[in-house]
Amino acid sequence: MDESATIAALAALAQPTRLRTFRLLVGKEPGGLPAGELARLIDVPQNTMSAHLATLTRAGLVSGERRGRSIVYRADLGNFGAVMLYLLRDCCGGNASLCAPLVSDLMPCCPDGAASGRTA
Known part of the structure; x- marks a missing residue:
């Protein structure tokens, strides 16, 4: 990690919807959530959520995987x-x-052994 990547990540999280989205995704690990479900849970239009997810993806904080017609x-x-x-x-x-x-x-964020095997 370098300074510019760190600044990009912090800037991406310095917006309420993106911060809520990232925190929600952390709580849904390892399965993740489809973009439409994220938009519904955060209560923003799907196109707005798409823009936020693009920012988080460019910052390296989230990744998307196509599963059928959805991106998880x-x-x-x-x-x-x-x-x-x-x-x-x-x-x-x-x-x-x-x-x-x-x-x-x-x-204390993880019960004993729950973080094993994870890189965080």
Whole structure:
């Protein structure tokens, strides 16, 4: 991950509909959701959702896979993890104990073992 890719990802998330969409997709991993279902759940027109999904895709935060007549979108947790690692790479000037509370706060998001095999 580099600075420009990180800026693109953060810019894509700096809009309420896109942030809600990304968070919804994270919660629907690993199956993802069809674009039409995303539009319905977020309560935006399908063409508006399409534009938001295009922005998130260009930023590397989501990916789409055609399944029949639908495109199913999934959060790209690997790229999102790379953005987070880029931001935290030099956390607290190398003093790991200062970052321990942050890491601890991030851990409860997944039950024991649920994150194994995932790149985030």
